Amino acid sequence: MMRPAKFRQARPCDDAAYGKLMREMIFTKPARLIMTDDALVDMEALHHHLFKLEQTSEGLAVGFPGFVGKLQGITGSLALILHMAHDLVKYGGGSGVTEAVDEWTVDRVRRLVLDFILPHAHEFYCGTGTAAGERLRKIASWILTSNKSRIVVSDLTTNIADCRGLEVPEINQRVSPLIAGGWLMPEDKTQYCRAWKVNPQVYVQLAERAREEEERKAALAQLLGTRTKE
Numbered sequence: 001m002m003r004p005a006k007f008r009q010a011r012p013c014d015d016a017a018y019g020k021l022m023r024e025m026i027f028t029k030p031a032r033l034i035m036t037d038d039a040l041v042d043m044e045a046l047h048h049h050l051f052k053l054e055q056t057s058e059g060l061a062v063g064f065p066g067f068v069g070k071l072q073g074i075t076g077s078l079a080l081i082l083h084m085a086h087d088l089v090k091y092g093g094g095s096g097v098t099e100a101v102d103e104w105t106v107d108r109v110r111r112l113v114l115d116f117i118l119p120h121a122h123e124f125y126c127g128t129g130t131a132a133g134e135r136l137r138k139i140a141s142w143i144l145t146s147n148k149s150r151i152v153v154s155d156l157t158t159n160i161a162d163c164r165g166l167e168v169p170e171i172n173q174r175v176s177p178l179i180a181g182g183w184l185m186p187e188d189k190t191q192y193c194r195a196w197k198v199n200p201q202v203y204v205q206l207a208e209r210a211r212e213e214e215e216r217k218a219a220l221a222q223l224l225g226t227r228t229k230e
Helices: 016-026 037-056 064-091 103-127 132-146 153-159 168-180 200-205 207-224
Strands: 150-152 184-186 195-198
Touching: 016 064, 037 064, 037 103, 037 207, 064 103, 103 207, 132 153, 132 168, 132 200, 132 207, 150 153, 153 168, 168 184, 195 200, 200 207
Parallel strands: none
Antiparallel strands: 150 195, 184 195
């Protein structure tokens, strides 16, 4: 996973083979490449997975669904790059780049996308902050699916990524629209209120919405391969 940047360090490196491969890829003659039948099936499965993730990640973080949607197009480019690199190393001199792109290559594209690109993108988009309306939607979504009659500050800071590290007055500011809208009833009227009762009518009137949110979160967690917090 990405870490904070560190100042550059001068270290010896042997990148001659990498430089040679890049030059060979750049100057390889144009060729018409196809995928094997098995590779096409595997690529279609990857595209279907990304499509479902795009549809279920709405509201997770601003920009994330759009990023996932673009990945479907990028997978083809990644497959060509990995295919060319593998065959040039294996055969040398460009003689192997006309071979069909097989399921071995598509599997490596799948691993690159699901095990590396998506986890990094998830961390990036969830850590860049969201607009006030989106923040409020995350809190409302969690309340709907929590089924709690009473929530406390630690519920929000533990279960909602955007609330982590906030002070009590900041939490009160975040939930103030829900108080005004009748969702929450504060146990005291100060900016240091630490607990709120949930209006039971929220669960009655929005039962269908709560079910949809539960299904969305479960599907999102499964597609990302992790437990997803709002």
